[in-house]
Amino acid sequence: MKTYAMRIAGAPVAPASDDWFETQNPYTGQAWARIPRGNAADVDVAVQAAHRAFSEGDWADLTATQRGLLLYRLADLIERDARKLAETEVRDNGKLLAEMHGQLNYVPQWFRYYGGLADKIHGSTLPLDKKGYFAYTRREPLGVVAAITPWNSPLLLLAWKIAPALAAGCTVVVKPSEFTSASTLEFAELFEEAGFPPGVLNVVTGFGHEVGAALVQHPLVQKVTFTGSDQTGRLINEQAARLLKHTSLELGGKSPNIVFDDADMEQAVFGAVSGIFAATGQTCIAGSRLLVQDSIYDRFVEQLVGLARPARMGDPMDAATQVGPVTTPPQYQKVLDYIGIAQREGATLLLGGQAAQRPECGKGWFVEPTIFGDVRNSMRIAQEEVFGPVLSIIRFKDEAEALHIANDIRFGLAAAVWTQDMARALRMSEKLKAGTVWINTYRAVSFMAPFGGYKDSGLGRENGIDAINEYLQVKSVWLNTGAVAGNPFVLR
Structure with a gap:
C-alpha cells in the first residue's frame, strides 16, 4: 500500500501526529493508499511557510511576468503527467477514466490562461474633484489563501482556485477532501520541478474538523476559497466572517x-x-x-x-x-x-x-x-x-x-x-x-467563462477574468502635486 506525505515548503512532510488514514477505491471497496492525518500544528507550519513566501521569499521578488512563466511551466508538466494523475483520481474517486483524463488534459489551460493574465493586472488613474492632487489605484494580492477542495473533481476544481490565486501573487495552502487526497499530493510535487519557490503551494491533508477548521481560523490566512456542500460552506463563511476574511464559496445545486x-x-x-x-x-x-x-x-x-x-x-x-x-x-x-x-x-x-x-x-x-x-x-x-x-x-x-x-x-x-x-x-x-x-447544451465549462452561484449556491466567481479579482484588493494612492495645506482640523 502506497504511503503519501504532505507537501510543505516544497518538501515531503510527515504529519505531526505521526498518524495516517486509508483511502479506498470506490470500485473495489478496498484501501489502496495511506494519507497523512494532519492537524492544527501542521496547518500552522504550512501557513507560516506560505506567509514567508508571500512576504519575504523569492516569490515576493518575482515580477508578474516571471510568475506567469512559472504557471506556463507547470501547465507543461501537468500535460506530461495527465494520464498518471487521472488514473490516481479514478482510483480515489471512482469517476470514469475517460472523464478524468479529459479533465486533466484540459487543466493545463487554466494555468496558461492565468499565466498570461498575471502581468495584465493593473490599476487606473482617477479623475478627481480636487485641484493639486494626482490619484491612482493599485491591485495587490491578498496574501495567504486557504483552498478547500471536494472529492468529485479534485484537480480540476483545485486549478479553478490556485491558477488565479497564484497569478495574482498570492500563496496557497490546500486542504483536499479526506476521501480524495492522493492526486493533490502527487500534483503538488510538480511545483518544485516547475521552479516555484518553497512555500508558494502547500498541501495539508486530513479531516475537516482538524485541518479545515484550523485553516479557516488561522490569523495569517487572508482568504478562504471552498467548493463543497452548502452546509459546510455556511459554517466556513460564519467562521471567516468573524475574522473578517475574504471568502469565495462554490456550493450545492439543484439545477x-x-x-x-x-x-x-x-x-x-x-x-x-x-x-x-x-x-x-x-x-x-x-x-x-x-x-x-x-x-x-x-x-x-x-x-x-x-x-x-x-x-x-x-x-x-x-x-x-x-x-x-x-x-x-x-x-x-x-x-x-x-x-x-x-x-x-x-x-x-x-x-x-x-x-x-x-x-x-x-x-x-x-x-x-x-x-x-x-x-x-x-x-x-x-x-x-x-x-x-x-x-x-x-x-x-x-x-x-x-x-x-x-x-x-x-x-x-x-x-x-x-x-x-x-x-x-x-x-x-x-x-x-x-x-x-x-x-441547447449541458455541462459545458471553460477557463474563460465565469462560474458561480446565486442564492444558496455560493458567493463569488471562479474562471474568467472575474476570478482573479477574487484574490486581489484595491489600494488608492494620493499624491499632492501642489495643494496648499488648509485648516488641519477639516477634511481635505
Missing part, C-alpha cells in the same frame, strides 16, 4: 434542465442523460430536476428511459464503462436514502431505484441510474441535493410555469433551456436565477 415542446428531441434526451448520469450525478451542476412540457412528456420520458436503461456500469478504468461507482460509503448510503424518500413521497419510479447488483460492479458502491416521474417541486427529492444518479422529472404547462418551478428552489448554480425559439431562450436566460444558463 433545472428545462425541455420545451419545440426542442430537438434527440439532443434534449442526450442532454438530460448527460446532465444527471455523467459523473454518476456527483457534480454540483447536475441537472437533477428535469422539467418537461406536458405536450411531449410521455414521449420524452419513454426515449429518456430507453437511453438510460442500458447504460454500462463497471470498472471506471474500462473505456466501455458509462456509469461508475459512488465515491464514498456515506454518499452511497445518502443516495439510497433519498431513493427511499422519493418513493415514500409518492414519486413514480421509472428506472433503477436500488443498489446495483451487477457482476461487473464487483464490491464497489454502485447505484443503478434512477429516474422518478410525476415529481412535484415541493417534494424533498426535488428540493434537496442528492449528489448521485437520481433524476426527478416535473411536468410544466407553459413558459411562465416553467420559470416558476425552476426558480422555486433555494439553490441557483446552473440551469438549461432546450428550445428552438431563440426569443424564448433569451427570455428564460434573463429570468432564471442561476449563475450559468445553458441553451
Whole structure:
C-alpha cells in the first residue's frame, strides 16, 4: 500500500501526529493508499511557510511576468503527467477514466490562461474633484489563501482556485477532501520541478474538523476559497466572517434542465442523460430536476428511459464503462436514502431505484441510474441535493410555469433551456436565477467563462477574468502635486 506525505515548503512532510488514514477505491471497496492525518500544528507550519513566501521569499521578488512563466511551466508538466494523475483520481474517486483524463488534459489551460493574465493586472488613474492632487489605484494580492477542495473533481476544481490565486501573487495552502487526497499530493510535487519557490503551494491533508477548521481560523490566512456542500460552506463563511476574511464559496445545486415542446428531441434526451448520469450525478451542476412540457412528456420520458436503461456500469478504468461507482460509503448510503424518500413521497419510479447488483460492479458502491416521474417541486427529492444518479422529472404547462418551478428552489448554480425559439431562450436566460444558463447544451465549462452561484449556491466567481479579482484588493494612492495645506482640523 502506497504511503503519501504532505507537501510543505516544497518538501515531503510527515504529519505531526505521526498518524495516517486509508483511502479506498470506490470500485473495489478496498484501501489502496495511506494519507497523512494532519492537524492544527501542521496547518500552522504550512501557513507560516506560505506567509514567508508571500512576504519575504523569492516569490515576493518575482515580477508578474516571471510568475506567469512559472504557471506556463507547470501547465507543461501537468500535460506530461495527465494520464498518471487521472488514473490516481479514478482510483480515489471512482469517476470514469475517460472523464478524468479529459479533465486533466484540459487543466493545463487554466494555468496558461492565468499565466498570461498575471502581468495584465493593473490599476487606473482617477479623475478627481480636487485641484493639486494626482490619484491612482493599485491591485495587490491578498496574501495567504486557504483552498478547500471536494472529492468529485479534485484537480480540476483545485486549478479553478490556485491558477488565479497564484497569478495574482498570492500563496496557497490546500486542504483536499479526506476521501480524495492522493492526486493533490502527487500534483503538488510538480511545483518544485516547475521552479516555484518553497512555500508558494502547500498541501495539508486530513479531516475537516482538524485541518479545515484550523485553516479557516488561522490569523495569517487572508482568504478562504471552498467548493463543497452548502452546509459546510455556511459554517466556513460564519467562521471567516468573524475574522473578517475574504471568502469565495462554490456550493450545492439543484439545477433545472428545462425541455420545451419545440426542442430537438434527440439532443434534449442526450442532454438530460448527460446532465444527471455523467459523473454518476456527483457534480454540483447536475441537472437533477428535469422539467418537461406536458405536450411531449410521455414521449420524452419513454426515449429518456430507453437511453438510460442500458447504460454500462463497471470498472471506471474500462473505456466501455458509462456509469461508475459512488465515491464514498456515506454518499452511497445518502443516495439510497433519498431513493427511499422519493418513493415514500409518492414519486413514480421509472428506472433503477436500488443498489446495483451487477457482476461487473464487483464490491464497489454502485447505484443503478434512477429516474422518478410525476415529481412535484415541493417534494424533498426535488428540493434537496442528492449528489448521485437520481433524476426527478416535473411536468410544466407553459413558459411562465416553467420559470416558476425552476426558480422555486433555494439553490441557483446552473440551469438549461432546450428550445428552438431563440426569443424564448433569451427570455428564460434573463429570468432564471442561476449563475450559468445553458441553451441547447449541458455541462459545458471553460477557463474563460465565469462560474458561480446565486442564492444558496455560493458567493463569488471562479474562471474568467472575474476570478482573479477574487484574490486581489484595491489600494488608492494620493499624491499632492501642489495643494496648499488648509485648516488641519477639516477634511481635505
